[in-house]
Amino acid sequence: MAAGRRAHAVVAALATASVLTACGGGGVEAGSGGKPKLYFLPGVKDEPFYVTMECGAKEEAAALGYEFVAKAPAKFDADLQSPLVEDARKDKAAAVVIAPTDERKLIAPLKDLDRNGTKVVEVDTAVIASGVSASRVASDNAQGGRKAAETLIQLVGGRGKVLVLDTTLDTSSTNAREKGFAEVASANSKINYLGKKYTDNDPAKAARIVTQALTETPDLAGIFTTNLNTTEGAAAALRAANKVGQVKLVGFDASPQQVEDLRAGVVQALIAQDPAGIGRQGVQQVVAAVEKKPTKGEIKVDVVPITRDTMDQNSKYFYRKSC
Structure with missing residues (x-):
């Protein structure tokens, strides 16, 4: 019986290691309950656009079996957002979905994530360097x-x-x-x-x-x-x-x-x-990258002009203050 238990434990450990490797590689770790961590880093805290995006991202992350962690700077400021990127790196997150607050200053922090095995997808905004993310999802x-x-x-x-x-x-x-x-x-x-x-x-x-x-x-x-x-x-x-x-x-x-x-x-x-659709697609793309599946380098989402005469029929595009 002892030998049987040891063999079972070895198989289980190998299976767990395989899952963690598939879900991140490069030293990433699973979160609570064995789920890989997905960080969502919007441009600023409590802004309805990013709140609505977070709602879509959180829903999609849960559906795909990821632990969702959201952190936002108090202002749209690279000096405030960069430490949050560092938090994701230190936490060995499998994935990061981020709206970079500066197209230049965020290049180095995002490259650090990539070097440490964390997959990145940019949403809404992007840095000017290529090769730091698996996909960019934004409005046209x-x-x-x-x-x-x-x-x-x-x-x-x-x-x-x-x-x-x-x-x-x-x-x-x-x-x-x-x-x-x-x-x-x-x-x-x-x-x-x-x-x-x-x-x-x-x-x-x-x-x-x-x-x-x-x-x-x-x-x-x-x-x-x-x-x-x-x-x-x-x-x-x-x-x-x-x-x-x-x-x-x-x-x-x-x-x-x-x-x-x-x-x-x-x-x-x-x-x-x-924004909710951008959040969902951002999570879909970063999870595909983590799981070594094909990703789309760029996804452009259409925008919708709304006037007072057409606002009621387009209410699904109105942003939210909470999920």
């Missing part, structure tokens, strides 16, 4: 910018001065949205594109920029804001200046506040993403 941001321009041009009657509020210089997703917008706006001879201004992803700064723009350009016709924080700040400034409806506002994303502003007519259109 350039397409979203083009749709925003087409929508705003229609709202302003095809002519006038328009402005873009972007977030930061090194945020790949919002930069692509501005480029897509500029491509369409600059090609229209009756649209005077005033260029972009950076808000540092701060609603208060966005509001100050809009307030100043209204003073400097009293005939401003429209504004495109590249994410939810800039939209919320711009909407607040238009309310304070009694310019609601006079200056047309098209915002990227569909946070609860943005949806409320759309319904109230403060915002004329939203370009909504599918």
Whole structure:
């Protein structure tokens, strides 16, 4: 009997080792209950876009048998996010799904993960280096910018001065949205594109920029804001200046506040993403990489323009504050 038990134990140990190797390799470890760990590292804590993405990622990770660990920086800041990447490395996570907060500063931390056997998938944003992740899953941001321009041009009657509020210089997703917008706006001879201004992803700064723009350009016709924080700040400034409806506002994303502003007519259109779908696909891709199955190098998810007339039929794209 003792020999039989020893043989059984050896077989069990070999089976466990095989599972751990298949689920990560390179020194990764299983979490509680023997499940491999999957870290989700969004761009910032408590933002509805990332909360909604986390909901989709968490649901998919559970379905695929992974222990889900979510950690988010208090601000959209590489210096705050990098230590969380290091936590995943030290914890020997099998997988990391991350929205990099800086396209340059996160390169080295992500390469460290890869060297230590942790598989990485980038969602929403990405670093400028190749080879640090198995897949990149994001909205088609350039397409979203083009749709925003087409929508705003229609709202302003095809002519006038328009402005873009972007977030930061090194945020790949919002930069692509501005480029897509500029491509369409600059090609229209009756649209005077005033260029972009950076808000540092701060609603208060966005509001100050809009307030100043209204003073400097009293005939401003429209504004495109590249994410939810800039939209919320711009909407607040238009309310304070009694310019609601006079200056047309098209915002990227569909946070609860943005949806409320759309319904109230403060915002004329939203370009909504599918963050829950991005989260689910990000987890699917990173698990495929861990389990040595084929992955897709890039997945682009369509965006959806929403106006007050079409908001009820598109409510599935509205972001959440909790799962």
